[in-house]
Amino acid sequence: xxxVSQSPSNKVTEKGKDVELRCDPISGHTALYWYRQxxxxxxxxxxxxxxNSAPDKSGLPSDRxxxxxxxxxxxxxxxxxxxxxxxxxxxxxxxxxLSRGLETQYFGPGTRLxxx
Amino acid sequence: xxxVEQHPSTLSVQEGDSAVIKCTYSDSASNYFPWYKQELGKRxxxxxxxxSNVGEKKDQRxxxxxxxxxxxxxxxxxxxxxxxxxxxxxxxxxxGRRALTFGSGTRLQVQP
Numbered sequence: 001x002x003x004v005s006q007s008p009s010n011k012v013t014e015k016g017k018d019v020e021l022r023c024d025p026i027s028g029h030t031a032l033y034w035y036r037q038x039x040x041x042x043x044x045x046x047x048x049x050x051x052n053s054a055p056d057k058s059g060l061p062s063d064r065x066x067x068x069x070x071x072x073x074x075x076x077x078x079x080x081x082x083x084x085x086x087x088x089x090x091x092x093x094x095x096x097x098l099s100r101g102l103e104t105q106y107f108g109p110g111t112r113l114x115x116x
Numbered sequence: 117x118x119x120v121e122q123h124p125s126t127l128s129v130q131e132g133d134s135a136v137i138k139c140t141y142s143d144s145a146s147n148y149f150p151w152y153k154q155e156l157g158k159r160x161x162x163x164x165x166x167x168s169n170v171g172e173k174k175d176q177r178x179x180x181x182x183x184x185x186x187x188x189x190x191x192x193x194x195x196x197x198x199x200x201x202x203x204x205x206x207x208x209x210x211x212g213r214r215a216l217t218f219g220s221g222t223r224l225q226v227q228p
Contacts, residue, residue: 031214033215033216035218041220041221042205042218042219042220042221043160043205043207043216043218044218045210045213045215045216045217048213048214048215050214056213056214056215058213059213059215091159091160098214103148103209103214104150104162104165105150105162105216106162107152107159107160107161108159109158109159110159
């Protein structure tokens with residue numbers, strides 16, 4: 001079946017502008033995660049959603065970052081007033097659930113964000 | 117929260133040799149440890165994972181071992197091939213957050 005998809009694949013924006021990044025998880029996956037990967041670095045957790053529960057926002061680096069997940073499926077990560085240090089690849093992942101045996105995360109191709 | 121350390125940061129081996137990458141974690145309650153392979157410009161791909169009730173798991177040329185007492189786990193690749201060249205990430209499931217905490221990655225280069 002279809003894997004995790006993300007759009008756009010690349011985004012170039014000017015400092016101070018807002019951007020929206022989209023993630024379509026695998027159908028039927030109840031858990032959705034956002035990570036950030038700076039050039040040559042590891043993956044940094046940002047936020048996750050599990051079903052209808054309140055999201056875990058503990059990884060968001062500042063209040064300029066927010067995310068929502070509508071209808072338990074598609075998610076949008078919004079970065080307001082972008083800064084150059086926001087330049088990175090933003091990766092989305094989904095898993096069936098958080099329960100033991102269902103927690104394997106599958107990643108999307110990422111959105112490469114460049115803030116000029 | 118969880119902290120995962122990964123070594124080495126770079127590893128170069130000759131084709132056919134074995135490669136070993138090691139990770140340590142801090143949260144003794146973590147119970148799920150996946151390994152991802154990431155080729156340049158591509159998404160991370162799960163290659164193997166292990167849960168805390170198992171000490172070792174193998175899948176063809178790849179194996180992972182887990183030592184819960186010492187809180188470390190390792191990836192073993194045997195008979196390496198040039199197509200194994202990539203960045204490998206270990207991770208541990210943060211039971212507090214329920215999100216993965218990743219190591220900093222190992223760049224593996226297999227010389228033909």
